[in-house]
Amino acid sequence: MERTHYLRREQAQRRTAIFVALFVLSTVLIAGIVGAVAGLVLNQRALEAFEVGGFQAALAQFDPQVAAMAAGAIALVIAVTAIFRLISFGGDGAKVAQSLGAIEVPADTRNPLKQRYLNVVEESAIAANMPVPRAFVLKHEKGINAFAAGADPEHAAIGVTHGALSSLTRSELAGVVAHEMAHIANRDTQLNIRIMALVFGLVAVYVLGRMALRGALISSMGRRSRDARAQMLMLAVGVVVIAVGALGILGGRIMQAAISRQREYLADATGASYTGDPQGLANALKKIGALGRQGRVNNGHAEEARHMMFVNAAAHHSMSGPFSTHPPLIERIRALDPQFDPDTDPVWREDQKTMMREARPWGRPAP
């Protein structure tokens, strides 16, 4: 069993590497395409040749220097915006948690639910051999959900919804927290911040293309120029840049979701190895299914943070597709509990009242 886990872990890590490589490759490709187009169009001789001899003749006048410069400029735009985004967002987990509206749990809390939560966080930090992250609660969320943030273990934060605190038993909560701890230990939070930054860079390319297109349209309307065909080409550059940027964003989102799905399985497996109790995590996932709320978080920032939630926060149903950042709930449960059958499993159809009664850390009040 242990071995299966390690094999799976290696497999997931390999796939992540492939996806990241693809991502970098696509950035290079985008810069290359834009560069090639620019080498033809931002080049007087090629334009003149085009007027006379058409596309073939223009191709012969291709200017590699201009192409390289344009490609470099695009790559620079992607890199600079990505780095800007990297610096301004996500390094400090506590800041991310606060931007989601989460409140830090004070160390001396007297609330038994929160005490238990703090204990569980410490337990998983010890199991992961990492510093204890700061612990947050999303106060007004009744659904069951959780998140991890922060670029490195020293600046990590973990948060759970109030619903998770009140509806999950100790071992289930431990499973959820261990899953989030695994995200930090596996550097998923870091990877996610980087991918978000890259997508942000591609958005900049798209915006740049729109600006170029608008410029070309205005100048073509403004003056009757002798080389109308050249201006058509300028338009073409803008369209190409927009198309390439949009495709890049689309591809980026798909890849981000694909990477995220892999990392979710990995975090489930790593988290289960921290608690030594995969059933706890499996039961937490079952309860989420049972609540039907699918761990919905109502905060407006949830869309931006959807990749770091415990279950898909934006989805109303257990939808799956190229854009979903989490694998289907049932498959995640099956990976942890192979005997799981949604038709007969009692936890899968429990109601929240029962859950909250079971989850109470104190004994039933004396009759």
Next chain:
Amino acid sequence: MEILILIVVLLAIAGYGTMLYNRLVRRRNASENAFHQIDVQLKYRHDLIPNLVETVKGYASHERETLNEVIEARNKAEEIRSQAGSAGASAATMGELGRAEGELGGALGRLFALSEAYPDLKANENFRDLQETLTSTERKVSSARRAYNNAVMEYNNTVQTVPSNMIANMFNFTLATPLEFEDREEIQQAPQVSFS
């Protein structure tokens, strides 16, 4: 020219040797640090128990036998813990510590099972807090033990495998002992994770 090549080769070997040595030291420190974590948690656990016993006494004083069992198991475990001291302790001491902790866990389990019969005790805030803290400490012990065993496995692998075993022999790096505790069932069971 030949001398130069010889020097470069010797330097490279020395550099590689230093790297292996440092790796051994780092891993040994990591396992010692992980052991220290267990020690801290065990001590904390032992310190909590007199408190717990006092609280229970107030509600169920006639359960003397179980309470005494807990105290005895606690004292024995604490004694062995203070002897075990560091990661360098012998395998025999480690085994003893594991057994003593197992016995303590069993006695505590009986005490908590018994508390089910005393609703007033269960409703006591202090008892509730102690129960949660003890549960958590037990989890921390088992988490720390798992982290320690991982660190030991990594260190021992480095001591035993080629080429670092040569450096380990030269500088007397000895094998560390993993900890096996007789835990309660739920902690003991191997994680049942399979993916397909």
